[in-house]
Amino acid sequence: MKYVLSFNLNGLPVDTLVKATDTLLDVLREKLNVVSPKRGCDNGDCGACTVLVNGEPVRACLTIGLTVAGKNVQTVEGLQQDGKLHPLQRAFHEHYAAQCGFCTPGMLIAAKALLDKNPKPTREQIVEGISGNLCRCGTYVEVVEAIQAVAAGKYKE
């Protein structure tokens, strides 16, 4: 039994055939080849698959795909506008906030979710904002600095 799942992905409508148990991560990665959300644990622990659903950060691996029917899903593929890097992308790059890069898409989305709601977060609020995103290389300090730089207006759109 397959179901047709229709939703908006980075501003464009998509339709795809899915199983009831396919997660949003399965749908994005395996069906649509949108691979920025990474499969790190399938358990909700690592945060590498964080995406925005109707502007709220969620774990794609914990979200049954069919539940996003009709909703807006945003991934790192949709961060760039008119070919220009998003301020967070520039800041992450220039602050060396990505080492192996595997946690980076999830970190970027968590950071975007935070700044969309709270454009001038304190350092503590930034740490809280990325508290669900693990990085084994240990780039946390650089990630926080990159987000601080964006919040301070150093990377205008």
Place this chain on the structure above:
Amino acid sequence: MKDVLYFAPTELTEALKLLAQYGEKATILAGGTDLVPRINYYELKPEVLVYIGNLGLDYIEQSDGKLVIGAATPTAKIAASPLVAEKAAALAEAARLSASPAIRTAGTIGGNLANASPAADLATPLIALGATVVLVSAKGEREVAVEEFFKGPGETVLQPGELIKEVRVPIKKGKSVFLKLGRRKAMTLSVVNVAVYVEMEKGQRCVDARVALGAMAPVPLRCKKAEGVLQGCVLPMSALEGAEFLDKARIEKAAELAIAESSPIDDQRATAWYRRKAGKVLVARALAAAAGVAI
């Protein structure tokens, strides 16, 4: 693999009809944060998924002297609600401290209860606040106290065909406090958590006390013996008459009794020994904060 059916009803009656039709085969899906990992790892092979996220059960309201929270309300919404912060501080704090941002936006209050983890963060404040859950099925509706909702790890009084509709928290005059000890600050289950509610008459005599412990027994636990030694006690400087003084010693006695009522286990997060030690400190701190006693 057998085909799994998926339904996303938009009316409660429609959902209850589906649950009645599929009975034990139906698995209720809300935020999915506890359920989906089990599906991903083949521990749970559902036959029918009934998604309740479109039923309009996402609300926080005040009515009839109660705070009424829809079962599908995300933890993040509870954590951010000024109404919850004002009327049920311990619940707001528990919501704020649970998991991490992207889990809180998905995970729901109903799911946290239905999953019936002994460490469920939202269960202890609800018990301390004397909350009830409203359970609905095609046959009707019943209201159960949260402290009577749990039967064991992963087990509740929910019957096949039944759904948590909402949680009702009585709005009371006293003060509630939630404290959590985890292995780290975020993304962690409680090693032990404590919620207390204390009402002080004229700010001096304890007229109501409730103590709940999480991750200290097979179910979130209400500690009635601990509550009993606090009833009627007055602050040492009080002009009111009371059975005993509500002081440091009394609070420590209550904490000791609470721990005596618990039955913690050794697991990957902590030993039972440590849970008892830390739990006692947490109960004392929470009671002291709620009663306004320096310890």
Place this chain on the structure above:
Amino acid sequence: MAEYVGQPVLRYDGIGHVTARTRYVDDIQLPGMLYIKVLTSPVHKGIIRHLDTSAAERMPGVAGVITAKDVPGKNAYGLIPDQPVFTPEHIRYKGERIAAVAAVDEDTAMEALEKIKLDIEEQEPVFDPFKAMEPGAPLVRPEGNVWEFNSGKTRKIRFGDVEKGFAEADVIVEGTYTTATNDHAPMEPQVSVAYIDETDRLAIYTVSQDLYFHLGMLTAIFNLPMNKIRYIGGTVGGGFGSKNDIHCDHVAGLMALKIRKPVKYRHTRREETAYTTKRGPWTFYFKDGVKKDGRIIARYVKTVHDTGGYAGMGPYVVDKNSILVAGPYAIPNVWVDGICVFTNKPPCSSMRGFGIINGTAADQLQTARVAEAIGKDPWEVHFINAWREGDLGATQFKVEAAGLIEAMKRAAELAGIELPAHLKAMSSRGR
């Protein structure tokens, strides 16, 4: 040069990372690709009495099943090639590979695994390395539970005369220290994609940290010359030593060779945590002969490293540990015995420092205990004993470009610790 030296240089792969254009192995999807799941041992120790994969092979959606019988070359790999890709008979740890299924998706492959008939005669396992060394302990390995170095059952470091040193010492300080098993837990779990390419070569996309080393092992397993394997690496989502050992490439490669279709084999996080190589647990016993002035004049160290069911890099880890465990000190008399023990646990291998970190942790605790025993500050003991230019290490290498004292001074400064003047006056250039 001036435009580079002393200047921060942006990462060449940074834009790829922040735009998610960096392609990791699990991001690769090939047309018609099949998914592998592996049947692993449910018991810690035992003997496979019966294995029947026919029902799984017949299942719709299954493209192929492989076992030890499908290894065309050597069914063994590792730095010390002692671990089978699929165990033909003996099970040495829970999670050891027995068979693999390729199917249209992972759900189907999982279902096929349940159809494999497996009969294991369970045996008593041993988990504690000290129990494993006792006479009559269950044998993890037929040749015995203790690894044979060239020098015998211990890795030996001998320098000076420790007994003489103990006799001349004012105080003897003993201590036993243990460190636990660690998992590397890289963000990217193990994964491999394999297919037969247009030139009939076996192509494998790998997460290997160690391409040429692993390529050599794979040629032996596949019985193929090196020019018949295209081993494509480069992007690793964190490894920390876990990708120094093969975990998926051999399975994916064997499956692709057998069914001649593209396949992907990836670990779930739980498989990653339960079955892959670990940083092994250690026990360290130290006995130091110390002079009241703070000089350590004799150090005896006996270490026991638990390497699990197979050697992995365990003996090499013990090598490196043994060489460095006595610490960066000018101790004239050193005796080290390093022991590497097999137990019925997942194989232990490399992780960030190959045993040196564990040795340093133990050495630092012991040295602090030495300081306590003679009533001195640990900084003082470190400074007094630290290698100076031209000192001889326990393996008789001459210390060159010594800088430990300067490094410790800087560390104290950063930590806000005011060192006494006589320590500040010390230098690595002389005693």
